[in-house]
Amino acid sequence: MRRAGLSPILFAAAVLLGATSPPPPPSVGPEIVVRGMTTNDAQEEARKFTRSQAGGPIARWHNWLCFSVQGLAPEQGVMLVSLIKRDAAVVGIRTIDDRSCTWNVLIGVTADADAFAAKLVKYHPALFRDYDTVGLASHHELGVLAAPRPVRWLAVERTVGAVGSGASNEEASHINDSSHISVNTRGDKVAELIIVDPKRIDGLGWQQLADYIAMVLLTDPAMDERFADDRSIMSLFTARERGDPGPPGLTNEDRQLLRGYYAFDAYLPPAQQIGTIAASLKAPLPDAGKAPTVP
Numbered sequence: 001m002r003r004a005g006l007s008p009i010l011f012a013a014a015v016l017l018g019a020t021s022p023p024p025p026p027s028v029g030p031e032i033v034v035r036g037m038t039t040n041d042a043q044e045e046a047r048k049f050t051r052s053q054a055g056g057p058i059a060r061w062h063n064w065l066c067f068s069v070q071g072l073a074p075e076q077g078v079m080l081v082s083l084i085k086r087d088a089a090v091v092g093i094r095t096i097d098d099r100s101c102t103w104n105v106l107i108g109v110t111a112d113a114d115a116f117a118a119k120l121v122k123y124h125p126a127l128f129r130d131y132d133t134v135g136l137a138s139h140h141e142l143g144v145l146a147a148p149r150p151v152r153w154l155a156v157e158r159t160v161g162a163v164g165s166g167a168s169n170e171e172a173s174h175i176n177d178s179s180h181i182s183v184n185t186r187g188d189k190v191a192e193l194i195i196v197d198p199k200r201i202d203g204l205g206w207q208q209l210a211d212y213i214a215m216v217l218l219t220d221p222a223m224d225e226r227f228a229d230d231r232s233i234m235s236l237f238t239a240r241e242r243g244d245p246g247p248p249g250l251t252n253e254d255r256q257l258l259r260g261y262y263a264f265d266a267y268l269p270p271a272q273q274i275g276t277i278a279a280s281l282k283a284p285l286p287d288a289g290k291a292p293t294v295p
Contacts, residue, residue: 010187042278048227048234049219049257050274051273058273059157059187059220059259064094066101071109071196084217087250091218091262103192105217113197114148121146126218143223148219150200150237152222156191186266204236211249212236219261232257256281 033104037045050058055067069077076116077254145152167235191269194213201209211233214223227235230246231253239246260280264273 001064020240025219038207038279038281039282042281043274045231045253045281046257046260046274046277048063048225049215049221049261050277051220051222051225056159056270057069057185057266058261058270059265060266061088061093061189061218062186062266063188063190065105065217066096066098066103067105067107068103069107069109071198077107079206080210080213084214087211087258088218090255090257093218093262106192107194107195107196107213109196109198111198113147113152113195113200114293116195117146117152144222144239147224148197148200149223150197151212151216152195154193154195155189155220156157156187157220158190159185184267185186189220190214196288200237205248208233208236208246209250211254213250215250215254218258253281256283278291 002190006095065083065085067081069081079260108116129167145154172273194216196209215234225234226238228238229235230239233247233250233253233254236246257277257280260277263280264276268276
């Protein structure tokens with residue numbers, strides 16, 4: 001098995017995390033009905049999940065996932081990860097159960113989430129995305145991470161070229177549909193840190209929490225993006241703010257979006273990638289209520 005080196009962000013998180021917190025109890029939410037979408041609505045919804053590096057290609061997983069969970073009892077961590085793995089399997093992302101694998105997804109449940117985030121911002125400000133390309137995080141990015149919230153996430157990404165994925169920012173030329181030579185790159189997610197504050201998820205079901213984390217992990221939403229309606233599990237905490245239970249798990253629209261997110265050509269320009277996702281949002285699911293098979 002090929003192993004990757006432990007990302008600095010995950011190493012820092014492993015050092016800082018440590019507090020064990022009580023798990024969220026299961027709950028039941030309402031049935032979600034997906035409404036029809038216009039082309040503009042679909043485009044706008046797709047963009048919410050496709051934050052990209054300085055206008056670069058949309059980042060997604062092209063390799064296996066290996067999980068580490070800290071702050072939960074072992075059996076609770078196994079249950080949470082098993083639910084997330086089920087979502088990953090739908091889009092064809094491999095997961096590894098071998099405990100000797102080098103984990104690239106760290107989920108930390110800590111009662112001191114705000115203090116932990118503050119330490120990351122203070123002591124590790126460079127641990128944001130592709131440092132070689134983007135440089136240090138902006139004050140806005142640091143502020144978003146430090147702001148109190150139920151779930152925080154931090155993705156480690158890189159841009160690679162069609163000739164391979166060994167080094168960041170490899171480039172390859174190709175002839176596009178307009179017969180013009182252009183640089184051909186793709187966005188890779190290589191690691192992700194998820195920070196969960198148990199005080200702010202009290203009353204959630206395991207399915208809700210797992211599916212929320214899965215959407216964060218498998219797509220690339222901004223942490224300060226607002227999801228104001230019930231179309232996605234990402235609206236969960238906005239719904240709770242107004243006194244509603246929120247979606248009980250992935251909605252049909254979430255499944256449609258995931259299908260499109262892992263169906264586009266990784267080397268297409270971002271606008272065309274977003275177009276593929278938007279088209280998937282407008283298309284009916286192969287079997288509504290069940291996870292679709294990715295084309």
